[in-house]
Structures are given as structure tokens and as C-alpha cells.
């Protein structure tokens with residue numbers, strides 16, 4: 001088998017088994033629907049009465065919907081690494097690492113499965129928007145773009161989570177760090193307020209936050225006439241480059257899990 | 260069934276192989292040669308360095324010092340070549356409880372590059388060989404301890420490795436399950452020509468299976484030879500337990516068999532539960 005062929009085949013083998021496990025026990029998927037409902041139905045309803053937020057002509061609810069999708073993608077993916085710590089405590093990882101499978105394929109396969117899992121978040125948000133009469137773009141190209149962004153974003157944050165798992169190695173420390181990271185990542189982004197509203201220092205921080213680019217892409221793809229800071233191409237480029245970097249780093253760190 | 264390939268030379272050859280964790284030397288300048296074809300037993304008290312040695316030989320851990328060749332390849336310079344030629348069943352549990360037996364095997368097979376028409380016959384054969392054909396579709400978390408071990412052996416034999424590394428293959432198993440695992444190990448050794456290196460705490464297991472035995476003590480090699488040779492050294496009518504006691508100091512040292520080691524062993528014994 002050629003090297004890229006081998007990489008793809010083995011990544012798919014990993015991703016397929018991960019997805020099997022996931023859909024065998026879908027409770028987690030549905031519990032992830034609770035938060036977006038709260039944010040849109042409660043927070044969103046209240047804040048749509050505030051007039052001073054500079055978001056152009058779109059309503060606040062519509063403005064924040066892509067932000068909440070990005071947030072639920074982040075929250076679902078950021079704890080992905082806990083499964084690897086679990087596998088390490090059992091011994092599954094040991095076996096995988098003794099196989100001739102490239103380390104990058106072990107990581108990439110997991111990222112792909114996390115990406116596919118993220119699609120469930122997108123479905124939940126579209127459903128909510130339908131129920132709440134939030135006006136979203138429904139042209140097929142736009143929806144396809146949203147799904148791609150969601151897969152890419154989920155894979156990116158899941159890989160980030162793998163990196164954290166490889167560094168901290170224990171469940172307790174991992175949960176602690178995960179808890180500490182999610183809120184700052186969320187608030188230091190344009191998910192529920194535009195960059196223009198931020199104090200300059202926060203805007204700088206948001207510029208280094210991949211979530212900002214995910215939100216920006218989603219907003220352009222979900223809402224007609226939405227205010228976007230970057231072009232779609234730029235957003236996807238940033239997300240892809242960061243994802244590839246994360247995969248390289250995680251593949252490097254993966255073997256240290258069993259040391 | 261074709262025999263596992265046997266590249267020339269020794270199955271395993273280590274020179275001054277050493278691994279340190281901070282100030283602790285877990286494996287201390289081990290020189291070891293294992294020939295193709297036999298079942299090699301690695302004994303030693305908790306914390307002696309058995310698992311650490313196996314992890315280095317299976318390319319999971321880098322040595323701090325020294326070298327080793329496994330199946331003809333250097334573990335540091337050519338780990339990928341080594342991985343293609345070995346199978347490994349870790350001390351911990353390595354089958355995925357959330358997947359069925361057949362799914363576990365399929366994943367392993369695909370990671371070893373088996374695909375297409377070659378895949379299914381290999382998997383079916385491994386299932387049959389390990390007596391798991393009827394349980395193939397069941398989730399592994401419903402398997403008994405003995406079935407899990409046999410599944411792990413099935414996973415480790417799929418790609419016909421030349422050398423099989425087993426870290427405490429019968430830990431936590433009841434006597435009947437032990438017998439079935441022994442039987443399958445012997446079959447892999449005799450019928451498939453797989454060289455086996457295994458660790459164990461059970462002296463009757465060692466007596467039963469191993470042609471050559473090495474005893475590790477505090478990371479060093481305390482003795483190496485056939486069970487008969489070692490018994491002869493210790494004394495007339497000596498048992499394997501006498502041999503073990505003789506070469507491993509004969510008492511529980513302060514600095515080994517400590518909480519950390521026991522805890523890990525117990526966790527292993529609990530397995531899926």
C-alpha cells in the first residue's frame with residue numbers, strides 16, 4: 001500500500017470503530033442538546049431586547065445562533081481526550097501503539113470521528129432554529145459549508161483535547177483543565193458578541209482563538225447579510241492549518257501516553 | 260497454515276539494555292538472548308522490571324541506554340520493522356469492551372494492513388482457533404476473563420507475528436480459564452511456530468510452558484536457564500518456587516512490591532469490572 005493510502009485506510013478503520021461505539025450509546029449525544037437550548041431560548045430571548053449591540057441588520061437571536069453552534073461544537077469536542085485517558089488506563093492504547101499503524105493515523109482517525117459526531121450538534125441547532133423561527137440560510141451550498149465547518153471545528157478541538165490528555169495523563173487533571181479552558185475560549189471569541197464590541201486587548205486574544213474563525217465562517221454561511229470579519233476562504237484556511245498542526249503535535253505526543 | 264517467518268539470527272538480543280525513571284533504574288543493563296521457536300519465561304517480584312523490559316522490546320518505551328534487536332531489527336533505529344513482526348498482549352486489558360469480538364479483530368486486522376478478501380478468512384480462523392466463533396458478535400464487556408484473554412491472543416496472532424510478547428497472560432483468570440489459555444499458547448508455539456516471551460507470577464505456569472526462564476530482580480538478571488538447570492543449581496528436588504525465592508532475594512524488599520506496584524497489579528486483576 002502507498003503511504004497516503006495506508007494513512008487513509010488506517011484512519012478510517014479507527015474512525016469507523018469510534019463511531020460505532022458512539023452511536024451504540026447515544027445518550028451523550030442528546031444530553032449535549034440541553035445547553036444550546038438554554039442559550040438560545042433563555043439567554044438569546046433576553047438579549048434580543050438589548051438594542052445597543054452593533055450587529056448590523058440581523059436580529060440578535062440570528063446573530064448568536066452560529067455562535068451557539070460553535071460553542072456546542074467546542075464543548076462536545078473539548079472533553080474528547082478523556083476517552084484516550086480511559087483507553088490508556090485499560091491498555092487499549094498500548095496495543096494500538098505496538099501495531100504498525102502510523103501515529104498520525106491513530107490521531108487523525110479519532111479526529112474524523114469527532115468531526116462526524118459534531119454533525120449531531122449542527123442538526124440540533126438547525127432544528128432549534130426551525131422551532132424558534134430564527135431565519136437561517138437554507139440554500140444547499142450554505143448548509144454544506146456549515147457542515148464542513150462543523151466537522152473541521154470539531155476535529156480541531158478534539159485534537160486539541162487529545163494533546164491536553166497526552167500532557168496531563170490523568171482523568172482528574174484533565175477534567176480540571178477542560179473546565180478551566182472552555183469558558184475563556186468561549187468568551188474570548190465572537191460567539192455571542194461581535195469583535196467590534198470588545199476592548200482592544202480581548203480582540204487581540206480573540207484573534208488567536210480558533211473558535212473566532214469557526215464562528216465567523218458559520219455566521220457568514222448561516223445568516224444572509226451577516227457581518228463577517230474575514231473571508232470564508234481565510235477562515236477555512238486558518239482552521240485547516242491549525243488542525244493539521246494539532247494533528248502533528250498530537251501524533252508526536254501520543255506515544256508518551258504509555259511511558 | 261503457513262509458519263511465521265523467521266529471519267536469520269536470534270529472536271531477541273539485548274546488550275546492556277537499561278531504562279531509568281528519574282533516579283530509579285527499572286531495567287539495569289540486561290544482556291539477553293532468546294532463540295526462535297521456544298517459550299521464554301520472564302519472572303521476578305512485583306516491580307522487578309518485567310513490564311518495562313517488554314515495553315522496550317515492543318517499541319513502546321525508548322531505552323535509556325543499551326540496544327536491542329527484535330526479529331532482526333533494532334528497536335530504536337527500525338521500530339516500524341519490529342512492530343510488523345511482533346504481537347503484544349499487555350498486562351492491562353487491551354480489548355475494547357464497547358466493541359464486539361469481531362469488531363475488535365477487524366480493527367486490529369486493518370491496522371496491520373489486512374484488507375479486502377484477506378480480511379475475513381483471517382478473522383474467522385483466529386476466532387475459531389481461540390474458540391470464540393460463537394461469541395464473535397457479543398460485546399466484549401460481556402466476555403469472561405478467559406474469553407477476553409483468548410480474544411486478545413486472537414488479535415495478536417492475526418498478522419502471523421514471528422514473536423509474541425505476553426505480559427502476565429493468565430493474571431486474574433480462574434484455573435479452568437488458565438488451562439484454556441495455556442493450551443492455546445502451546446498451540447500458537449507449536450502449530451504456528453511463534454516464539455513466545457511471557458512474564459508470569461505463577462510457578463506452575465512457568466513449569467508447564469517455558470523452555471527457558473530468566474529471573475529479574477531489581478532490574479538485573481539474577482538467573483537464566485531451563486527450569487531443570489535452574490532447579491539443579493538451587494538444590495536437589497527444588498521446585499520452581501524454590502528457584503524463584505532463591506534468585507529473587509527470598510524476602511519482600513522495602514523498595515519493591517510497594518504500593519504502586521501492587522495497586523497496578525490489582526487494577527489489572529479487576530479488569531473490566
Ligand SMILES: Nc1ncnc2c1ncn2[C@@H]1O[C@H](COP(=O)(O)OP(=O)(O)OP(=O)(O)O)[C@@H](O)[C@H]1O
Pocket residue numbers: 259280283285303304305306307308309310311312350519520521524
Ligand atoms: N512510567 C513509570 N514512571 C515511573 N516509574 C515507573 C514507570 N513504570 C514503571 N515504573 C517503576 O519501574 C519499576 C519496574 O516496573 P515494572 O512495571 O516493569 O515491574 P514489573 O516487574 O512488571 O512488576 P509487576 O509484577 O508488578 O507487573 C517499578 O518500581 C515501577 O514502579
Ligand SMILES: [Mg+2]
Pocket residue numbers: 309310311350426
Ligand atoms: Mg508488570
